[in-house]
Amino acid sequence: MTTTTAMPTTMLGSVRLDEVSIRIGLPGSPRRWVHAAERVSLDLVPGRVTAVVGESGCGKSVLALALMGLLPAGTITAGSIHYGDVDLLTASERVLQGIRGGGLGLIPQSAATHLNPVRTVGSTMAEALAAHGRPTGADGVRALLDELALPAGTIDRYPHELSGGMAQRVLVAMTLALRPAVVVADEPTSALDPGTARLVLAALRNHADAGHAVMLITHDLVAAREVADTVAVMYAGRLMEIGPVDPVLVRPRHGYSRALLDALPENGMTPAPGLPSSLVDPDPSVCAWHTRVGVPCVPAGRVDDDHWLACVPAGWS
Numbered sequence: 155m156t157t158t159t160a161m162p163t164t165m166l167g168s169v170r171l172d173e174v175s176i177r178i179g180l181p182g183s184p185r186r187w188v189h190a191a192e193r194v195s196l197d198l199v200p201g202r203v204t205a206v207v208g209e210s211g212c213g214k215s216v217l218a219l220a221l222m223g224l225l226p227a228g229t230i231t232a233g234s235i236h237y238g239d240v241d242l243l244t245a246s247e248r249v250l251q252g253i254r255g256g257g258l259g260l261i262p263q264s265a266a267t268h269l270n271p272v273r274t275v276g277s278t279m280a281e282a283l284a285a286h287g288r289p290t291g292a293d294g295v296r297a298l299l300d301e302l303a304l305p306a307g308t309i310d311r312y313p314h315e316l317s318g319g320m321a322q323r324v325l326v327a328m329t330l331a332l333r334p335a336v337v338v339a340d341e342p343t344s345a346l347d348p349g350t351a352r353l354v355l356a357a358l359r360n361h362a363d364a365g366h367a368v369m370l371i372t373h374d375l376v377a378a379r380e381v382a383d384t385v386a387v388m389y390a391g392r393l394m395e396i397g398p399v400d401p402v403l404v405r406p407r408h409g410y411s412r413a414l415l416d417a418l419p420e421n422g423m424t425p426a427p428g429l430p431s432s433l434v435d436p437d438p439s440v441c442a443w444h445t446r447v448g449v450p451c452v453p454a455g456r457v458d459d460d461h462w463l464a465c466v467p468a469g470w471s
């Protein structure tokens with residue numbers, strides 16, 4: 155695979171994923187490849203929350219790692235991810251280090267493992283703020299901890315003294331404290347009770363409303379419906395549908411988006427038919443979803459300016 159040489163300049167503080175493909179090599183001979191993303195295009199725009207949804211293993215986290223320049227060694231990529239003039243897929247580690255934190259912030263899955271076990275929350279936060287030239291005064295940090303319902307004493311605690319949900323909220327607070335232009339939040343509410351999850355979602359919404367871009371990776375369609383502006387539905391490494399919350403999560407056009415909604419408790423928890431598709435050496439010429447449900451399909455495209463569909467069943471008008 156080759157990397158495209160086009161260098162679109164993106165709007166300040168936004169990220170443009172253009173036909174991004176990611177293949178992760180598996181050990182063994184002959185070499186087999188996980189097609190974690192296949193020609194994914196989407197924009198992360200200041201002021202907007204973009205939710206990326208889809209079942210487990212469809213490539214959401216790999217996309218997040220690609221944005222942060224953290225893909226595993228031996229991964230092959232094509233397309234581009236532009237942050238300003240920088241292509242995050244090909245940038246050097248030195249350039250990426252200058253962008254991470256203040257430019258691009260990651261709220262990773264498994265938050266607890268990302269906290270330094272021998273430093274208190276307060277000292278880790280102060281160090282991160284100082285490293286990015288932000289004021290290290292405790293007031294702003296305390297306000298964020300308050301917003302996330304973390305007790306004031308959290309600042310003096312070590313990671314092992316935090317519950318899983320507290321550690322997750324601390325990671326959210328640490329990331330947002332740097333005021334990154336673009337936040338990538340990978341299932342930031344997975345360890346939280348519904349009430350606390352809402353606080354985290356509200357903090358991300360506030361961050362977007364303050365003029366930043368947010369990418370929210372989530373399995374929680376109800377949360378996506380509440381806080382997102384745009385929803386990107388992924389299946390087996392491909393975008394199936396992307397557009398505003400309504401229609402995508404209210405009156406979806408793609409069969410896979412409908413299947414996700416049918417699996418919600420409010421819709422009777424109807425499971426998607428068939429078995430999840432394998433991402434290892436798939437046939438790139440066929441649609442994994444329509445193969446799964448045994449229906450031939452044809453490529454679709456733009457439904458209108460901001461709503462796009464990968465395909466529709468053949469003969470569908």
Ligand SMILES: Nc1ncnc2c1ncn2[C@@H]1O[C@H](COP(=O)(O)OP(=O)(O)OP(=O)(O)O)[C@@H](O)[C@H]1O
Nearest residue numbers: 178188190209210211212213214215216217226433
């Ligand atoms: N380091 C790796 N080596 C090999 N395969 C990997 C690696 N990381 C991810 N994968 C594979 O890439 C695919 C996409 O994984 P990814 O973690 O992005 O899924 P996801 O949509 O985030 O899932 P979840 O919702 O469960 O977090 C999966 O098939 C996964 O097994």
